[in-house]
Amino acid sequence: MPASFGGRIMVILQNYGMSFLRGAASSMLIALVGTAIGCVIGFAVGIIQTIPVEKKDSAVKKILLGILKFILNAYVEIFRGTPMMAQAMLIYYGSMALFNIHMSMWFAAFFIVSINTGAYMAETVRGGILSIDPGQTEGAMAIGMTHFQTMTAVILPQALRNIMPQIGNNLIINIKDTCVLSIIGIVELFYTTKGVAGAYYTYFEAFTIAMVIYFIMTFACSRILRHLESKLDGPDNFDLATTDTLAYTSGMFKYPDKKKEEVIPND
Amino acid sequence: MTKENIILDIHHLSKTFGTNVVLKDIDFSVSTGDVTCIIGASGSGKSTLLRCLNLLETPTTGEVLYHGEDITNATVNAASYRSHVGMVFQNFNLFNNMNVLKNCMVGQMKVLKRDAATAKKNALFFLDKVGMAPYINAKPRQLSGGQKQRVAIARALAMEPEVLLFDEPTSALDPQMVGEVLEVMRTLAGEGLTMIIVTHEMAFARDVSNHVVFMADGVIAEEGSPAQIFENPQNAQTKEFLSRFMRG
Numbered sequence: 001m002p003a004s005f006g007g008r009i010m011v012i013l014q015n016y017g018m019s020f021l022r023g024a025a026s027s028m029l030i031a032l033v034g035t036a037i038g039c040v041i042g043f044a045v046g047i048i049q050t051i052p053v054e055k056k057d058s059a060v061k062k063i064l065l066g067i068l069k070f071i072l073n074a075y076v077e078i079f080r081g082t083p084m085m086a087q088a089m090l091i092y093y094g095s096m097a098l099f100n101i102h103m104s105m106w107f108a109a110f111f112i113v114s115i116n117t118g119a120y121m122a123e124t125v126r127g128g129i130l131s132i133d134p135g136q137t138e139g140a141m142a143i144g145m146t147h148f149q150t151m152t153a154v155i156l157p158q159a160l161r162n163i164m165p166q167i168g169n170n171l172i173i174n175i176k177d178t179c180v181l182s183i184i185g186i187v188e189l190f191y192t193t194k195g196v197a198g199a200y201y202t203y204f205e206a207f208t209i210a211m212v213i214y215f216i217m218t219f220a221c222s223r224i225l226r227h228l229e230s231k232l233d234g235p236d237n238f239d240l241a242t243t244d245t246l247a248y249t250s251g252m253f254k255y256p257d258k259k260k261e262e263v264i265p266n267d
Numbered sequence: 268m269t270k271e272n273i274i275l276d277i278h279h280l281s282k283t284f285g286t287n288v289v290l291k292d293i294d295f296s297v298s299t300g301d302v303t304c305i306i307g308a309s310g311s312g313k314s315t316l317l318r319c320l321n322l323l324e325t326p327t328t329g330e331v332l333y334h335g336e337d338i339t340n341a342t343v344n345a346a347s348y349r350s351h352v353g354m355v356f357q358n359f360n361l362f363n364n365m366n367v368l369k370n371c372m373v374g375q376m377k378v379l380k381r382d383a384a385t386a387k388k389n390a391l392f393f394l395d396k397v398g399m400a401p402y403i404n405a406k407p408r409q410l411s412g413g414q415k416q417r418v419a420i421a422r423a424l425a426m427e428p429e430v431l432l433f434d435e436p437t438s439a440l441d442p443q444m445v446g447e448v449l450e451v452m453r454t455l456a457g458e459g460l461t462m463i464i465v466t467h468e469m470a471f472a473r474d475v476s477n478h479v480v481f482m483a484d485g486v487i488a489e490e491g492s493p494a495q496i497f498e499n500p501q502n503a504q505t506k507e508f509l510s511r512f513m514r515g
Contacts, residue, residue, distance in 0.1 A: 054325065058341070138323055139360030139419075143374035143426050144350025153373055157364045238366070238405040255391050255400050 001200060008205045016196045023192030024213045030181065030188065031174035034113025038174075039167060041114065042121020045072050046159075047151055049122070050129050072122070079119035085180040088112050092184040109181050117170055124166045128159030161232045168225040172218045189213060272298040273334075274430055274461060275320065275352075280329030282315055289315045291485045293329070297430065297463060297478075302456045304472035304493075305465045307482035308508060313465040314357075316482070317434050320463065321354050350378045353423035357435040359415040361407040367394065367418050368403035371425045379426065386425075393421040397451045413444025417451055424455075431455070433464040469512040473497045481505045 001008055013020075049069055053062055079087070092108040095101040103111070132155050140150035179190030189210055197206035241253040275297040282290040290312045297303055305313045318324040320331060322338065322345045330337040338348050362370050371390035375381045381389070394400045397417040407415055416436055423431055433452070437445040449471050456462060456475045466472055472479055472493065479496040481489045481504075489502040500506045 135356060135358050135360040136362055138354075139356065139362065140374075141323065141346070142321055142349055142354035142356075142360075143422065144346045144348075144378040145374060146346050149377045153377060154362045154364065161364075234406065238402075238409055240401045241403045253404060255395070255403060256388075 001202070005205065008200075008202055009209065012196060012200065012202060012205055012209065016192075016199075019192050019196065020189070020209060020213060023187060023189040024217065026186065026188040027175060027178040027190075027214075028217055030109050030113055030178045030186070031171060033110050034117055034178075035167070035171045035174050037110070037114035038117025038121050038170065041118025042125045043156065045076065045118065045122035046125025046129060047156075048072060049126055050151075051147060076119045076122045079116055080123075083180075084112060084116050084177060085183060087116065088181060088184050105185055108184055109178075109186050112181070113174055113178065117174060120170060121167075124163050124170075125159065128163040128166075129155055131162050132158050161229070164225060164229045164232065168222055171221050171225070175217050175221065176214060272300075274299060275463075276332040276335075277320070278330045278332070280316075280319060280326050280331065282312075282319055282324060283327045289485050290319070290326075293487060295480060295487065295490065297461065299429075299461055300459045301461055301463075301478055302476045303463045303478045303480060304476040305463065305480045305482060306467070306469065306472055306508075307488075311482040312485040313482050314434050317354075317432050317463065317465050321349060321352055321432055323354075346378070350374075350426055351429050353426055353428035353431045355416070355419050355423050355431065355433045355436050357438050359407070359412070359419045359439075361415055361419055361422070363407050365406075366403065367399060367405050367407075367410075370407070370418060371422045374422065374426050389427075390421070390425050393424040394418070396424070396454075397421045398447075411444065412440045413447045416440065416444070416448045420448075420451055420455075430461045430463060433462060433466070435465050435467065437466070437468060469497070469509070481508065483508070 182191035
């Protein structure tokens with residue numbers, strides 16, 4: 001091994017560069033898929049938890065909804081309240097020992113990260129929904145939209161925008177937390193680094209490389225999400241519309257002139 | 268007016284929040300073409316009454332008959348009823364994630380299942396009517412209060428409701444914007460749209476409505492034609508309330 005720190009890093013990169021990249025790709029893949037599925041779970045749970053119960057609803061609906069909300073609450077509390085590492089052991093090895101279920105390592109990895117993210121996202125989505133002023137819900141209800149229509153067309157798009165920073169948080173946490181999955185044998189960045197470090201007994205150098213890769217991944221994700229946020233906000237200005245786009249000082253968009261065109265009788 | 272012209276018929280409606288009685292034994296009816304103004308002091312239950320008519324609040328007792336059918340009944344689909352009875356709010360309640368045009372199209376497409384082209388044509392017709400057609404590409408946050416309220420009126424009109432409820436539509440606006448919104452409402456009244464309006468604009472109520480309901484402490488203290496209420500009120504509370512507005 002070379003005597004200098006930089007020299008040792010170069011040697012490690014030459015011999016194990018591809019292993020590091022493969023490990024980083026695994027971490028990134030698990031984090032991205034886990035966050036995406038977790039968001040879907042979170043949205044589903046968040047929507048169900050905000051379904052309003054009205055006095056005139058039938059008893060069956062009230063009871064079913066009550067049971068469903070209780071189960072979802074338990075799910076959120078249990079998965080938020082226990083370590084992901086312990087969950088990984090329990091789900092992967094536990095299901096093998098007790099129920100004889102042999103799930104693949106990768107399926108277990110996606111499953112554990114998704115279900116964990118889902119538990120956190122459920123609360124985030126609930127917060128996002130609560131952050132939209134109830135007046136808009138009333139506005140939607142007043143034109144006859146159902147709870148589901150109101151949610152999908154009006155509330156969730158705005159809630160999604162408001163919780164984007166928190167989705168970014170979750171993605172970054174997931175990129176870093178995939179390292180706990182090394183205990184079920186997933187060869188991700190942490191597992192790779194440990195192997196490389198052990199091979200040459202170069203812990204400082206190997207983990208320096210790992211830290212740099214982790215930081216590049218998280219920083220890139222945070223910037224990309226920031227960019228996405230400003231995309232969602234749309235432009236700050238708008239163009240006026242006009243009946244005649246050729247007229248001076250008029251707008252860019254055309255709407256039909258009611259004096260010229262026949263209008264549908266409405267009243 | 269004949270019986271079949273009656274759109275909304277309210278019988279013995281009351282509403283309590285906990286132990287707080289907000290509405291007591293309200294009776295009145297609205298027929299096609301009526302412009303009913305509900306006036307009264309803040310806290311007298313005007314807005315709650317209006318919200319009961321649109322089922323945004325569930326009445327505690329009593330019935331609201333819509334063409335003879337009691338809509339407080341559990342079997343009635345509130346969403347489909349609401350699509351016939353539009354509502355304009357004090358705080359506009361526009362959808363902030365959509366531009367002006369989409370705000371007026373979404374209800375038509377989702378609730379009335381109209382195709383995009385029809386919905387757009389219809390939305391433009393009503394936006395033009397309230398003078399907001401040039402602003403179709405604007406988001407609500409880019410509009411002034413008066414403009415927002417005119418879009419909200421167009422959004423409600425685009426559903427072509429039988430009755431349009433206005434819950435203090437001008438209370439959040441400055442005097443100039445109040446003018447532009449009332450102008451739109453005056454036009455609608457002139458075209459024969461059935462409206463129920465909760466308002467503090469006494470001059471508007473006197474000039475535009477054909478029926479005035481004065482509420483005090485959760486009951487209808489007095490009702491009648493604008494001439495009766497504004498020129499010759501019988502109830503002491505009505506006189507007291509109107510004296511403040513009519514002095515100036």
